[in-house]
Amino acid sequence: MTEKALRLGTRRSKLAMAQSGQVADAVSQVTGRPVELVEITTYGDVSREHLAQIGGTGVFVAALREALARGEVDFAVHSLKDLPTAQPDELVVAAIPEREDPRDVIIARDALKLTDLPRGARIGTGSPRRMAQLNAYARAHGMDIETVPIRGNVDTRIGYVTKGDLDAVVLAAAGLNRVGRSDEVTDFLSVDTVLPAPGQGALAIETTADNAELIAALAQLDDPFTRVAVTAERSLLAALEAGCSAPVGALADLLADGQTVKEMRLRGVVGTTDGSTLVQLSTTGPVPETHEAATALGRELATEMLAQGAAGLMGERAL
Numbered sequence: 001m002t003e004k005a006l007r008l009g010t011r012r013s014k015l016a017m018a019q020s021g022q023v024a025d026a027v028s029q030v031t032g033r034p035v036e037l038v039e040i041t042t043y044g045d046v047s048r049e050h051l052a053q054i055g056g057t058g059v060f061v062a063a064l065r066e067a068l069a070r071g072e073v074d075f076a077v078h079s080l081k082d083l084p085t086a087q088p089d090e091l092v093v094a095a096i097p098e099r100e101d102p103r104d105v106i107i108a109r110d111a112l113k114l115t116d117l118p119r120g121a122r123i124g125t126g127s128p129r130r131m132a133q134l135n136a137y138a139r140a141h142g143m144d145i146e147t148v149p150i151r152g153n154v155d156t157r158i159g160y161v162t163k164g165d166l167d168a169v170v171l172a173a174a175g176l177n178r179v180g181r182s183d184e185v186t187d188f189l190s191v192d193t194v195l196p197a198p199g200q201g202a203l204a205i206e207t208t209a210d211n212a213e214l215i216a217a218l219a220q221l222d223d224p225f226t227r228v229a230v231t232a233e234r235s236l237l238a239a240l241e242a243g244c245s246a247p248v249g250a251l252a253d254l255l256a257d258g259q260t261v262k263e264m265r266l267r268g269v270v271g272t273t274d275g276s277t278l279v280q281l282s283t284t285g286p287v288p289e290t291h292e293a294a295t296a297l298g299r300e301l302a303t304e305m306l307a308q309g310a311a312g313l314m315g316e317r318a319l
Helices: 014-031 056-069 128-140 154-162 173-178 212-221 224-239 291-307
Strands: 006-010 035-039 075-079 091-095 104-108 121-124 145-148 168-172 203-208 248-257 260-271 278-286
Touching: 006 014, 006 056, 014 035, 014 075, 014 154, 014 173, 014 203, 014 212, 056 075, 056 091, 056 203, 091 212, 104 154, 104 173, 121 154, 128 145, 128 248, 128 260, 128 278, 154 168, 168 173, 203 212, 224 248, 224 260, 224 291, 260 291, 278 291
Parallel strands: 006 035, 006 075, 121 145, 121 168
Antiparallel strands: 075 203, 091 203, 104 168, 248 260, 260 278
């Protein structure tokens, strides 16, 4: 007799279905049980309002968490950057698999790179974080660009460029890789130009805290390096008391000497969406061995950023 299928709660978007499908295969391998996808529509999927106005990307998570709490699904897959920093006691992130490429990318008309865009180029993004950093980069390099707030899935966003409404759009490399469209990227944005969102490129596999057997099985998919990196990034976000839609970028990367990982560098940025003011700092230290050490690293950098005026930059929201 075959074991009962595990139910994986997922958003309905093409990207969510693609990444959940990949997780389902991996979970099936470690548990030996079939995994079925349960599609859940979230308020963030049906609302046409700009994300910053409806509570940021956390609106994608709430419905999945409610389905978990009601026992309608056994576990859920989230894009980690959408997950609010406060973790409910009744739920646990059992696994954070190895991270995909965390960078942002541009898809532009005529295969243009960021630096090739014409004066007055219109660049679409729904993210105040991307707006702040792109506008700051343009100011610093004598470029004339206009950032335009957009919503929609990958197809909709790329469509703005192919239809000629915009010169370029900014997307996450990880999402395009997961839906098999990375060949449409015209420029990879260096993290020195645009720091990604905290947790970008990583997935969170969440289940109920009382399901010890499933937690143990899912833990086999956890990547410890990815977990400490995103823990530090999210701790920075939490200590800045910024929501998922605040203009905060953070990236923790591991610095290796040959095959040996020696240190972790955490970089953070916060800025006004017009790019006129940025607070950008970094810190480097030993690779955190514990959740507490990774959390402390993020908190320390946030404290330095706040001392340099970061708090005054986060009240702004994309209009």
